[in-house]
Amino acid sequence: AQKVTQAQTEISVVEKEDVTLDCVYETRDTTYYLFWYKQPPSGELVFLIRRNSFDEQNEISGRYSWNFQKSTSSFNFTITASQVVDSAVYFCALSNDYKLSFGAGTTVTVRA
């Protein structure tokens, strides 16, 4: 069985602060894929990143960075110098083959 836990329900920060979203997963598979999606108020989920279980390199894309640690089954996401436009619900997800299991999501509110 697969499970994704996003322990933080809501995070509120002031613009320009950094914010880190935690994601812990459970799977018995050795090959799996991890994702982050953003859901802005408009409702449409936007893909942010996909990592496979064999690639533990951290990744940075602009103000976004991801820290994948297999030893702790975590795939955390950091937004540096947050902006109001970053306000959204962020979902972490896990897939072994085709079924994508999502966490409950973390609502991020960035105040000006």
Added chain:
Amino acid sequence: GAGVSQSPSNKVTEKGKDVELRCDPISGHTALYWYRQSLGQGLEFLIYFQGNSAPDKSGLPSDRFSAERTGGSVSTLTIQRTQQEDSAVYLCASSLNGPGTGELFFGEGSRLTVL
């Protein structure tokens, strides 16, 4: 358009009525998914279609729910005898082959309200 298209965007119905939700995936995408998002909840997997293979219906919550995909393209999710607990946003997604090979592209969802 180039994205996943869902209709209707909003549907209000009375308890006991049947509803049909439609999803037009991205052209050429063989994989199609339905998810349900209830208020304040994560995304709950409902059903998965891949090409001509038998669909994975393991996420459908009851036999009132069914889905089909005609011609490997458009999909319809049908909910019979709707109940108030069916109220949610129903999201459709498609991908080229599946999440193991690439991202899922989501539609904007169909918001269902059962009175």
